[in-house]
Each structure stands twice: as structure tokens, then as C-alpha cells.
Amino acid sequence: MKTNRETGTLGKLVDVLDAVARAEHPSRFTDLLETLGQPRGTLHRHLSHLLEEGLLEVDNEGRYRLGLRLLEIASLSWSKNDLRAVCSPHLNRLQHETGETVHLGVLRETSVIYLDKVEGRQSVRMYSQIGNGSPAYCTGVGKAALSLVSDDLLPALLSKMEFHRFTRSTLDAASLLAEIKSIRERGYAFDMEEHEQGIRCIAAPIDARGSGFLGAVSITGPAYRLTIEAMEAWKDMICSTAKAVEKDIRLRLGPGR
Amino acid sequence: MKTNRETGTLGKLVDVLDAVARAEHPSRFTDLLETLGQPRGTLHRHLSHLLEEGLLEVDNEGRYRLGLRLLEIASLSWSKNDLRAVCSPHLNRLQHETGETVHLGVLRETSVIYLDKVEGRQSVRMYSQIGNGSPAYCTGVGKAALSLVSDDLLPALLSKMEFHRFTRSTLDAASLLAEIKSIRERGYAFDMEEHEQGIRCIAAPIDARGSGFLGAVSITGPAYRLTIEAMEAWKDMICSTAKAVEKDIRLRLGPGR
């Protein structure tokens, strides 16, 4: 369980945050002791420091939760995200023209992090949230973004993935590579209920390498509305949206100091 | 600029995060050097560690931004927040019955942090405000929450506030205390365009001391719709919502392990 990074104290502190974040229930001291394998004294000091900085909170029964300070900082991170800001009007337009839920996500290692979302009017409640990480290999946004990864980096990335079979249609390691090739040819990606049964999606990649991101926009909805025909009808719209975003990014990054 | 906390290394690292978060534009090495007053070598190491952990990102022009990792962690923090979860259905109902935007916020020191928001109109759930901190003394949610603070803690809290006059109606230190007293009597708070010209709000306090929070729900909207009459008509609804939330919290906290 010892991740070997060269980040000294910070690494261990982040480990603590992570353990608290991932835990199913609010963690008690002893739970963390076991999860992290840090010595008692050390863990205790880590916890008090994190508490004092507001990154963690503890209730009167000694259960640790993530602190509000994190929300506060992350909210700033979100509001200042360039890619998100550039995409915002495009997402709204896409939502308006299709009536379905529209997402913006970026690739981070082997998962997708959703940066923004505009919900459809007729919103069937789907679980997807801003900041949420989902596996790249079984989401439209993820596969579209993966299609931008260059061939020399791809194998390393794929080898880091753990392929869990969420539905009957979830791809495995072998078929993913083929899928990526065909996404490159088509220029857009489908998610045919590969992550969640009954939920489909069509996504187009956004190459924002210049600003350090590979991402995608997607249109998501229930399978009975996102028929093959509907998706065919929208493919040009979503691809041109992605292109428009890429252009906006170049414009903003070029002159903008 | 040396904040004297006893959090050793962590304190300095958080300072760096904070500096990057607060900066108007993405910061360069030298900017941070000046803002933080840390020695070159030290700052350099701090930055590389934060980079390696994904808490910061740097573009090819050496400008630092907050990393996505923060969004990811904060999203977990948000989704697991008990108060938020308990309130969610109540907020939806309130939004539905009034048609206006509904907020949930909690008090953190002298500011309010918004935990959730249900927007009027297309029920687009935006992250925008969530996590955002606003001053407590000039927002409905803030003043309602302040009304729950006990008299012996209040002076210390008030003395930490900086009263900035956002609009003609923004309260100052003197009037805030009187206002808090009358909120206690009434049981709910108004924001009569005290933070933003043309925006009003009515809020009811939520006492979740048991789980460590003081908060409030609010209904926000333009002054021309939130007339005195409209707010009068909603006061019972919002107060009973707050009471219902408090009851739900007790239920959930009591038996809940």
C-alpha cells in the first residue's frame, strides 16, 4: 500500500486525505490507522494538522470527513478553468439544440473528470457529477479523449487500466484498441450502454494539448431516445462544436498573455 | 504575511495552494515568490511536490493553476456531505413551489459556503456557486446562520469581520447585531439587496450543531419578484422547511451508527 512518490511529507498527507475521501463511511482514527499503515503518533499529527488547516473535519464522535475548505478551493479551481469557460456557451447551445444532457470532460491518467454539465429539460436523473472521475474506457468522453493520445503513449496508458465489466457492452482491453482506431477514423465516439445499462452517448474529442488537456464534449441520454438515427443526426453538430471549441482555445491562448 | 499556524510543512504548502487559488491570473514562479515570501529553493520544491501530487498544474509557459485532483477530491467531499444529502429533496420542493432559486449554505468562520443550489427555470444544476464563499454579514444565509451563534461566541466572530459596503443597504458592524437579534425573534432573515443590487433573499436557519454545522436555506430572486408580500407569503414555507431538515438530521444522526 506504500505508493512510492518523491513528495515527502505532502505525499503522506495526501494519502490521508485520499483515504478519508474514498472511505465508504466517515473514518475513525483506528480505521485510518489500519488503512494507511502509518504509525499511531504520525497519523495523529497528520490528522491534527489537516484539521487545523480545515482540510478535514471531525465530529464529536471522532469521525473524520473532508473539510469544507476543500470545496472552497476547488470551487475556485473550477471557476477559473479556461477550458470550462470557453466551452460553456457551446455546451448550452448543444443542450438547447438537442434537448439532451451535455457533458464536458477531460482525461486525467486513465479516468475522465467531468468539468461541466448542462442537464436536459426532460432529465432522467443520471449519476454524473462535476469533478467526478469515471473510467475512460467505457465512457463516450473517455474514449473520444483517448483517441487523441499518441500511439507511443497509448500502450502505457492502457496497461494501467483495470477493465471492469459494467454492462454486457463494456469493452475489454483487446477491443478498446480497435475501438480507438475507428474513433480516430470517424472523428467521434459512441458509448453504447457500456458504462450504464440504458444510457448511451455520442462524444467528440477536443484537442487542447496546448493548454494541457485532452477532453471531449458529449451528448448523453436514454437508449430509447439516442437511437442510431438520432446519433447519426447529431454527429455533425457535436463534431463541429468540438472544432469550434478548439478554435476558441487557440484564439484565447494565442494572444492572451 | 507569515500566518502563524502550527501546521509545519502543511501550512506552507496550503499557503501556496491558496496563493494560486486566489490569484487573479494563473501565477508564474516569480509572482508566487513575491506573494508568499518563501525563499526560491523552498518554493521551487513546494511547487514540484504539489505538481507531482496533481494539486497544481503548470502549462508550457510556466503558469501555475489549481489541479484537477482538487476537483476530484472536493467532488467526493460534496457528494458525501450529510447535510447536503438530507437537504436535497427539501431544496427541490422549495424550488418547485416558489419557482425561484434555492440555496443551502453553512457558516464557516465569518463566511458562508454554499453547499447546494437549485436554480429556477430550466433546473440547470450548476456547480458555479457551490463551494463559493461569501461574507456572512450581507447574505440571507449568512445572517440566518449567524442568528444561531450563541451570545458568548458572537462578539469574537463579529470582530473578525471586515465590513465592506457592497450596496446602499449593506449593513455595518453596529446594525448587524441589532439585525441578528430581530432575526432571532422572527425566526428568519431577509437580504434586502445587501450584497448585490437588485437581488433579494429570504432565509431560515438550520441548526445542525449536532453534526457540526450552522447553516440556512434561502430563496433568492430579483427584487421585482421578491416583493415584501411575496416574501411574507413564503416565510412559513421556508421556516417549516428548515424545521423539517433539522428533524431529518436528528433522525439520521440518532440511530445512524
Added chain:
DNA sequence: GCGCAGAGTTCCAATATTCGGAACGCAGTT
């Protein structure tokens, strides 16, 4: 009431990290 077990806190000498001044590299300028 007594003692035991579990959970959390405090202590402190040994050690590994951090600190921070100074020197170095590397553009782009004059």
C-alpha cells in the same frame, strides 16, 4: 469495585526532510 481491552493522546531521542543562501543555467536584450 476491579481490572482489562480498546481507542486516542502525549512524549522524546533519532533521523530524515526541509530550509534557504548561493551558485549555476539559459533565454532574450542592449
Added chain:
DNA sequence: AACTGCGTTCCGAATATTGGAACTCTGCGC
């Protein structure tokens, strides 16, 4: 070629972290 702004690397000294162990405080069972 010398200069200046910007960032990186180095290394002895200073300091924070480490982690074992002892201590406290419950609550529980006998």
C-alpha cells in the same frame, strides 16, 4: 559580449517528522 530576468540545482545547517513506548480515558464484563 555583457547584462538582466527567470527558473533550477546544490548542499551544509536547521528543523520538522518519525515512530516506539508510555500514558490517559473510556466503557465493559466479571
